[in-house]
Amino acid sequence: MLDSIPSFARLVAELAKFPGIGKKTATRLAFFILRQSDSEAEALAGAIRDLKEKIRFCSSCFTITESELCSICSDTGRDELLLCVVEQPQDLIAIERSHSFAGRYHVLHGALSPLDGVGPEDIKVAELMTRLEKGRVEEVVVATNFTVEGEATALYLARLVRPLGIRVTRLAYGIPLGSDLEYVDEATVNRAVEGRRDL
Ligand SMILES: [Zn+2]
CATH class of the missing domain: 1.10.8.420 (RecR Domain 1)
Incomplete structure (x- = not known):
């Protein structure tokens, strides 16, 4: 029909x-x-x-924006010692909604997944390292999803970043295993950010 x-x-x-x-x-x-x-x-x-x-990607953190720099990267009031790494722009939005993080972000646009052929060169890892080497970041909060790929990415990043003398932490309890941050409620994301632990 x-x-x-x-x-x-x-x-x-x-x-x-x-x-x-x-x-x-x-x-x-x-x-x-x-x-x-x-x-x-x-x-x-x-x-x-x-x-x-x-819409394009912020030239610094790679989240979505309509200008060269997103509103978070151009906000001088944000804590530049803290950098939160997420998989997708919608994860950044979820953390912003929880009002638990005052630092800046870095969007990877994916997670490592050897089975699907996604390696470090396919996500914004090199860009992250450049930022860390140039900036004054003291702590990287890894907020990749609590999936196999997200966990593997978190461990990979910890190994890469720690030698720079930068503390690497991971969101804590409360986020169900296998879940995408964007679907987790604000209070849970807030608790997870507050209770982050060293990786
Ligand atoms: Zn930005």
């Missing part, structure tokens, strides 16, 4: 690419968009276009 309405089928196919969205939900969303006014639908299309046109 859908195949006879190509424009509708096309939108459903695009929406079904979203994480957690199956064909059924995609169809419901497509009907929702169809019922919207022209200007509402145009606003959605415009927001997607804008996102792709304007």
Whole structure:
């Protein structure tokens, strides 16, 4: 049936690419968009276009931003002795939401995963080392996810960073094993940051 309405089928196919969205939900969303006014639908299309046109990565920490430096990197009030390493920009957002960290960040854009062929050169490890060598960081808080890949990345970073004379810590208890930071509630992230331990 859908195949006879190509424009509708096309939108459903695009929406079904979203994480957690199956064909059924995609169809419901497509009907929702169809019922919207022209200007509402145009606003959605415009927001997607804008996102792709304007967003880039911060030249220092590699989180998403619309300028050369993100708002955290350009904030002189942040503690430059503390650097929190996360896998993705959404992890940074989760920690910021918990109001438990006043330092700066570094986004790796991934985690080590030898099985998937992801090595140190595929994530922002070299960029991290350059920052550490140039900066005044005294403690690196490794906040990679509590998954096999995240743990392996944490241990790898600890071995790399400690010889620079920099303390390396890891978020503590409370974060369930196997979980992504972005889905953990604020209070738990807060406790984990407060109770971080040496790696
Ligand atoms: Zn930044």
